[in-house]
Amino acid sequence: MARLRFIAGRLAALAVLLLVLSLVLFVLQEVSDADPVASTLGANASQEAREAARERMGLNDPAPERYLDYVGGLVTGDLGTSFRTRHPVADDIGTYLPATLELVLGALLVALVLAVAFAVSSVLRWRGAGLVRGLLFLGSTTPTFLLGILGLMLFYRDLGWLPASGRLSDRGAVDGPTGLVVLDALLAGQPAVAVDALQHLLLPALALAVGPALSIGRVLRSGLVTTLDADFVRTARAKGLTERRVLARHVMRNSVNGALSMTGLQLGFMFAGALVIESVFSWPGLGSYLGASIPVSDFPAIAGVTFVLGAIYIASNTVADVLQGAADPRIAL
Amino acid sequence: MLDLEPARPVDRGPTDRPVARLHDLRVSLSRNSRRTEVVRGVDLEIGRGEIVGVVGQSGSGKSVMSLALMGLLPASALPQVSGAVEVDGVDMATAPEAARRRVRRLDLGVVFQDPMTSLNPTMRIGRQVAEAAGSPAEAIRLLRAVGIPQPEQRYGAYPHELSGGLRQRVMIAIAIAGDPALIIADEPTTALDVTVQAQVLRVLAGLRDELGCSILMITHDLGVAAQIADRIAVMYAGEVVEEGPALGVLEAPQHPYTRGLLRARLSLETERGRPLHTGLTDAGALDPDAGTDARAPSGTEPATAVEEAVVERTTVSAPARSEAILRLTEVRCEFAVRDARGRRATLAALRGVTLDVQEGESLALVGESGSGKSTLLRAVAGLETRYTGTIDGPPRSDVQMVFQDAGASLTPWLSTEALLLERLRGRDLSRVERRERVREALDRVGLPETTLAAKPSELSGGQRQRVALARATIVPPRILLCDEPTSALDVSLAANVLNLIHDLRRQMGMTVLFVTHDLAVARIVSDRLAVMYLGRLVETGPVEKVIAEPAHPYTRALVAAVPGARRELPVIVGEPASPMAPPTGCAFHPRCPVMQDECPSTLEGIQLVEIGPRADVEARQHRVACVLRGEF
Incomplete structure (x- = not known):
């Protein structure tokens, strides 16, 4: 209630x-x-x-x-009509938003994985913790677009491991309900397409994820350090639980609070970052749409995108707050 | 009162073999890259079914010893252990981790000091017990066994939804899960209210009788140890300085340190007219390098040179003229809060307090958590303004306050000198005069001038409380408010601070309002006692009189709950109700052993009325708020 x-x-x-x-x-x-x-x-x-x-x-x-x-x-949901495309802005956004969503959600996933790896490895003093930390620090001090370009030079031009642009090798191969290509391909039973889409997603998502990963990871790390010192962790150990169980059952949930609100904040920044990284990777998302609208002063389009991003920003922070409440029963929302 | 049957047949092995054996145990810990030997050669055996009390002040090594026994010394302190520390034949320092974990799971149970922080705040208590007990059904059985009402419903509660006493019972349920051979209880009642402390001590003592387990009871309070222990070991500076049967140690202490500890301990029999014994020196204060650590310098003979403060102490009695310096009329204080489930609720901290404080008198406000005693003090200090009713007193600058946690009440980055000078700001004084005032204030509280440059973190706990007192008295206040200033201190330090407050009061003629949960302390510092329960005064009167002939059933329960050897602890049921939902009528009625039919609805029984002979001075009048008026 x-x-x-x-x-x-x-x-x-x-x-x-x-x-x-x-x-x-x-x-x-x-x-x-x-x-x-x-x-x-x-x-x-x-x-x-x-x-x-x-x-x-x-x-x-x-x-x-x-x-x-x-x-x-x-x-009434009427964002106006774009001067440039002559389509209702709402329809245009419907066309371009899924690509941006896919990019940002992919980046969020990568950021969370990196953040947890960073926090847990440095708290438990695993070998390799220094490497993770060093790479993250280096990455987060580099501007996102430069990171994208450097990634392209290494993985596309020199190694040839990953594609350079777009969401798929042959456009429009899948048409699905979510608009997220990876998901739609899986739903359509086309794993090869999903893998192709993932390959396209990996590099821009990584470039977008590095900065937020460090921010989230640092907050999570300090949460873990504080919790590991708590009396109830001593109680858990005194019960004779294994260290892994102590971490999973008692430490994690009590440490995620700060990391959750940081994730909410970073998610907003990631949408802003996505607009930039999309132009580096020719990603057909809101960034491309906005990039085409600004030079011709297409105000309905610019305003529409701004609205949608503002709404997403608030929504993601609200989700983070609700999750915090779910993680800690003492938080009265 | 315990309904415990071992869940599985108990195979305790040969009964003559001790459950735990410490032999020449030495533990050194490293802090800020300085290594200190914290436990210095302890020999101790705990027999089957035996309750051993380990008594010592902070820094005596008693808690580190118990952590060594669990094999849970903090890795960050890089512990080095030598000697033997065995539980059920497994050495908890050298055995493989898996073996030690097995001992912790099967043979050991632990109860820590603060059940609020020792239980996982985000896990339902039932699951926390089940984690140790193996199954939800067993967890419920254990919860019922330790006296938690409706365990099926409580199973899904979070720790913050339970009262302090119930939380500690949950800890005990976790400790006895799996039927351990030894329960280590580290200050298990220190964080609890006095009446609840008595209940939890009974539960603990019952465990041995019902389960046949041994208990290692670690405490700073000789009275608590005496209450349940068969044998007492006194620790000082990492060593056991005296060990023997509980009564023997208490009645014929052999070691000077034990004698000092016993003398410094406050009880309801402590002589009021003389300075308190402070024979145990503030070890931290002697060692300039000790920093925050009130630990004795290694190598010193434990307090053989018992030094007694020769402070002349005469009871300052309230002046004959009856002039109120502070007049509280119908003070009520309510806060809008959220209850444990996040719903809006009203917390009634004060529910109509009317009280006069006479110029020059010392009044102790006594009560358990939720009684409103601290809110009352804060309202008088002007720190709490959300009250109705009137408080007539001197201007705020004439009122100074000393808090429980002196460390937290001193700004960490300011030196003692800066903290004191701050209070002189805005006064027309030359630099020389300011310096002089600072020096005088330090002198009054007995701190050397070398502490002027020190920051709070570089002072010991006792020194910090002295700085707080110096700050409060550098400009002599007319009223000094003290909020549990000694409850975080060891007995000898507490005695020191109490003597100091007494002296300051005598020198400066201050009025003192002293909040405490400890009747023995109240009896020493005050002329008059005011007992509070759930936001109301239930009894006021001259301190000796109230303690000798308590007229309210609650006061009587408080007096009876003070632990000590061979004292039969009273059966007072329940815990103070939540101030969010105080019982109707007399708020004490659900716990009252002499409740009358009218108590749940009485309006008269909550008014203080005069009892006994009419006193010439207002402050000497004995009053009680009870329908029985002390006749029971």
Whole structure:
């Protein structure tokens, strides 16, 4: 019950935040030199055609009225029509978002694996812990796009192990319900395609994951160090449990709290990073869409992507909070 | 009261073989790359079915010894062990890890000090017991055996949903799982309320009778050891300095250290008019290198030079003129909190407290956790403002407070001098005068000038509490508030601090409000006692009178629960109810042995009324809030 109320509260916060975001975007649009009519009709259109378009697009109405129209559209899921593609922005996002989601989820998985490896190996003083840590530090100090390019040079150009661009070797091989190629291929019973998709995913995901992995890993590590010192771990050992059991049953769950909220934060950053890395790997996601929209001042498209990312950011942090509550019964949401 | 039958036939082997044997055990630990020998040649045997009490102050090595016995010395301290430390014939220092783990699983049970931190906060208690017991059914049987009501329902509870006493019973259930031959109890009652402490001691003592297991009871409190142990070993600076039958050690102590320990111990018979014995020196204070560690410098003969503070101590009695310096009227304090399940709830910390404190008197507020005693003190200090009712007293600058954890109440990066100078800020004093005031304040609390440059982490626990007192008194306050200032200190240090508070009071004519859970301490520091239960005063009066003739059943239970040798601990049921749901009427009625029909609904029985002869001075009047008015 408390959890439901908490989620409802977060949804309300989301609405308020998106409203503020819409205002900011609207004002930006107002003060910018961008002329939507020119974007729509091209530079050679006649004065009459321009005027007619202005009237049709409601650009002659007073600003508050246009803002209300804009917000009214947002509420009904109408993100406007892209000047560039002439498609509803919502449809465009529906086309490009799954690729970005796949990339970010892949990166999240890689980041979590690396973070746990980093934290556990350094707490238990395994051999190789120093190597993991060194590589992560080196990687996280390198800008993401440079990391992507270096990865391409090594694994594509020199070693030829991994492909350079796109999501699949031959485009559009699978059409599935989730839009995530790896998953769709598996659902369609095409493991070879899934492997191909994974190969395409690996390098951009890795480039995106290194920075967050270090942040999450450090928080998890300090959580583990604190918990290993706790009295109840001594109790668990006094029961005669094996060290592995002590770790899995008693230490882990009590250590993940900080790492969970850090993961929520990093997930937001990863979406921002994905926009950059997509252009390095020609990944057909929101980054490519946004990259094409910005030069032509396609404001509905830019605003739509910004909205969706903002919503995802809040949602992922809410999920992290709910998970924290699930991990620790003392946390009252 | 225990319903225990061994789950499997017990094969204890030959009864003459000891369960555990320590021979010339030496343990050294490394901290901050300094190696110290913490246990220095201990010989000890624990026989089958025997209860051995190990008594010592902090730093005596008693806990390290018990960790060595479990084979759980902290790896980070790089322990070096020599000598023998055997449980059931397995050497817990040298045997392979698997063998030691087997001993921990089958032969050893452990009860640690603080059940809140010693239980996994994110695991249901039933599973924590089942992990040791093997099955949920066995776990429920054990939970029932240690006196947990409705174990089937409690099985799924998390530790924070249980009271302190129940939590410690869960720890005991884990300890007795698998029917161990030896239970190691490390300060098992120190973190508990006095009435609950008595209950848990009974459970522990019952284990031996029901299960036939041996118990190693580690404690700083001779009274607790005397309560249940057959044999007592006194530890000092890593050595056992005296060992013998419990009564023998208590009544005819041979070693000067034991004698000092016994003298420094406060009981309800301690003479009030004289300075307390502080024969055991603050070892940490003597050794400038000891740092945070109140451990004696190695190589010193344990406290043979028993030094007695020659402080003249006359009881400062409350002045004859009856002038209230502090007047509390119907003070109520409620907090909006979340209960264990995250629901909104109201915690009633104070439920209508009316109290006058006379100028120059010393008043002790006594009660268990949840009684509201600390909230009351914080409200008087102005630290808590969410109250209704009125508190009339001197301005805030005339009120100073000393806290339980002196270490945490001193800013870690400030030197003693900076901490003291801070209080003089804004006063029209020259630099020389400031220096002089700081020196005087240090002198008053008996700290050398060398401590001026020291940061809190470089001082021992006793020294920190002295710095806190110096800070509170550098500008003489009219009222000194003390919140359990001695409960984290060893007996001798506590005696030192109590003497000091007494002297400061005499020198400066301060009014003292002293919060404590310990009646023996209250009796020493105060003229008047105010007993609190769940946010209300249940009894007030001259301290000797209240302790000698307690008029409220709760006060009587508190007096009876003070442990000591050959004292029959009282059967007082239950634990203080949650301040989130205090019982109606007289809040003590669910636990009261003399409850009357009207108690659950009484309005009259919660008002303090005068009993006994009418006193000429308000502060000498004995009052009680009970329908029986002390006649039972």
